[in-house]
Amino acid sequence: DTGVSQNPRHKITKRGQNVTFRCDPISEHNRLYWYRQTLGQGPEFLTYFQNEAQLEKSRLLSDRFSAERPKGSFSTLEIQRTEQGDSAMYLCASSRGDRGLLWQETQYFGPGTRLLVL
């Protein structure tokens, strides 16, 4: 299967703990995105990478959040000192990146990591 994979699928943690999620994009996709989705809402953009460079961060991404994409392959999203408001589904997506052709812009989403902060 060459789709986007995310681990873990579920994470329960206590308030104040740190958590880290991993995303493996589709091979050869040079863009990788992180979104957050809360119940009853559409996904909200957090940040994206072009290869290993983090090019844009949303205001939603507070200083407790950090994302990396070493070597332009997989990415990790870390949340430090978790708060109950961080409970959400964290979605990763990847795309080929070129905006010239419609199919190249398609963002393919992984299954998400559902975080519950107690």
Place this chain on the structure above:
Amino acid sequence: QQQVKQSPQSLIVQKGGISIINCAYENTAFDYFPWYQQFPGKGPALLIAIRPDVSEKKEGRFTISFNKSAKQFSLHIMDSQPGDSATYFCAASGSEKLVFGKGTKLTVNP
């Protein structure tokens, strides 16, 4: 600040009927408009997408209608089936990030 407004919030149709979901946007810089389908516990999956240089695009039972002057676009699902029961999101992009609507929960009764 909601840049893409989606309606209705929920929709119930009978099998074989037409499902219609509408979206409106504000940012004229948006130039890419995809629709995603999401089943419970899964990530969103692309259904169909359009650019504003065409007014309609059809793929199988799914059609996007686009009205650039009104800044509106809609998804039509023809011959709706129970397997189409899911949440549908419209989205828009003018750069790299997608801006999503709040979603429409579609239920197709057998």
